Amino acid sequence: MICLGCSCLCNDIECETEGEEIKVRNACLRGFRRIDSINENRLTPRVEGKEENIDDTIKSASKLLEEAKNPIIFGPENSTLETEKEAIELAKKVGAIIDNMSSFGYSGYLVEKIFRKEVDTCTLDETRDNCDVSIYWGCDPMSSHPRMMSKYSYYPRGKNRQRGWEQDRDAICIDVRRSLTAEICDKFIKVPPGRDFELMEAFKDVLSGKIPKFGDKKSIMKIGNLIKKAEYGVLFTDIGLNYSIDHIDDFIDLVKDTGFKLQPIIESIGLNKLLFEETGHVNKINYKDKSYGIENSFVEALKEDIDTALIIGSDVASNIPLKLAKRLREINCIYIGPHGNLTSYISKVNIPTAICGVESAGKAYRMDLKEEELETIVDSNFLPDHEILKRIGDAL
Structure with missing residues (x-):
């Protein structure tokens, strides 16, 4: 079955029904709770x-x-x-x-830019097959979309990334706190609330060969150089961006400068x-x-x-x-x-x-606009x- 627990729309969920009881395999906790909620708080x-x-x-x-x-x-x-x-x-x-909910912050604005083809994006399948550097800026997919990193962006062996996270992929988390996603990523930058713009400027300095003026210069230069060398980079973002950045167009410019694909994690x-x-x-x-x-x-x-x-x-x-x-x-x-x-x-x-x-039953879009067919279970x-x-x- 297709799970509608989040916008990953995982298509490998197995369900067995015995009367009013449902046995679920492969689902994350969020997906399981949605499926198992048929008898709760209706x-x-x-x-x-x-x-x-x-x-x-x-x-x-x-x-x-x-x-x-x-x-x-x-x-x-x-x-x-x-x-x-x-x-x-x-x-x-x-x-x-x-x-x-897309009007609660910048998610809708970013999606509209993608629809207007003003920012490059990609599918989750393309991420799985090609991505060597993924950035999670203001998002915590391990909490909100628990299987995204394991199915698409970090852990899996893709068509052109056969050695997976051990050798073929790098993951960078940028957030105001050390989230579950930050615990998994190779590199983590803790940015004070409201100072994302300064970090963006620091990355732009590194991309243009200058020394950054913000934060841990050595760490930012190391990550900036990793971004420069990326063959296929994907930047994921979510609601955490809403409370930190007043310069969303500067953020979009940075995405373009890096050559990364942008993928808002949106429901x-x-x-x-x-x-x-x-x-x-x-x-x-x-x-x-x-x-x-x-x-x-x-x-x-x-x-x-x-x-x-x-x-x-x-x-x-x-x-x-x-x-x-x-x-x-x-x-x-x-x-x-x-x-x-x-x-x-x-x-x-x-x-x-x-x-x-x-x-x-019905039809639904995954976060990358892949259409899936939902069934009645x-x-x-x-x-x-x-x-x-x-x-x-x-x-x-």
Whole structure:
């Protein structure tokens, strides 16, 4: 089966079902927890705290969206292309803003640069076969995507890297703390928060044959020379970059100067791709006036006059400041997802769904845009999230 536990979409997971029990092989802890969660903390259909049947919750959600003056749709996360397409169609129908987690920092910006072909990227398979130097800047894949380094970027024997991590590959971690990824990498640079720009300038000095003016000069020169000699370098980045760099375009320039491929470690890239193909942007789209901008981001919109929010599969309330989470509770919030969480707790309408890739099938994109086909592993009475969105739209 294909695991939707993270955006690696591992395709070598083996499952056996015995009644309500599932035996899982090859999955990481994150993937196992997703598959094993079929009997844990399942969401119940509710309206204003009162348990209802699924049809009534769908009608209530449709009514709230129909009456909304300024709605927003957020997500979907860990879902299918079918769901993402239905979310976009629903946003068009009600004139809503649509956004996802990629607007929380620079991930969406970097992905958009890649879609515009302004930055080189590569597939995970190309990384496995060719990469000799990998950099993990502001990311900790050993925690967030536990099998990425073992399947693609560091440990495996690739087509042109038959000797693997022992002789053919070098890994460099740049972060504010010694993470699990840093423990594995050959080299680690601990950069103080907010000083990534100085480190970038130091690397640019080394690349141009100068002595760096920042940090441990000997260590930076050694790593800089390793980067210069790389035959096929890949730079991975994640949310850690959001809190440290105010000069994201300088970061992109550094990636270009090194000749490395850029691979943001991002979830739900399918929605970004669908939106880009339609609007030329990957997030923060307002279908009421066809506008794009920071004012359409989920966080900024909550500060203004949003009156209804449809959240799909994302516990966004746990990822925003308390003041904004309280604001989410004050408006008409609809939550669609398989499990209960803080966002479902503060929502007026809860609509439970099947777990994508376990209880429902569909298509999904890996972080490098390789399309995978998801299968149904366990039969379920829960509806797929794309069907729920379609029924909400049909009821408008």
